[in-house]
Amino acid sequence: MSDAEKNYMVDKLIKKIQVLLTEPEFEELNRIILTKALEDKQRPKSVSAFVRELIQIEINKQNSETK
Numbered sequence: 567m568s569d570a571e572k573n574y575m576v577d578k579l580i581k582k583i584q585v586l587l588t589e590p591e592f593e594e595l596n597r598i599i600l601t602k603a604l605e606d607k608q609r610p611k612s613v614s615a616f617v618r619e620l621i622q623i624e625i626n627k628q629n630s631e632t633k
Contacts (some may be wrong), residue, residue, distance in 0.1 A: 614626060 587595065595613060603610035611619070 592613075595616070599610050599613065599616050
């Protein structure tokens with residue numbers, strides 16, 4: 567499978583969303599990510615990975631509340 571075919575398959579599986587943040591919101595988000603990484607003694611997550619995790623947690627919470 568070529569790289570182009572792999573990229574196409576990944577693009578079909580992943581939908582991208584755009585989140586607009588003010589500069590202070592972005593700085594606060596980075597502060598939260600760095601603080602969490604220091605507490606957990608791990609490397610900081612990317613903003614994208616952190617936001618994806620927040621969304622997944624919220625989806626799971628919403629699904630639990632509707633059952």
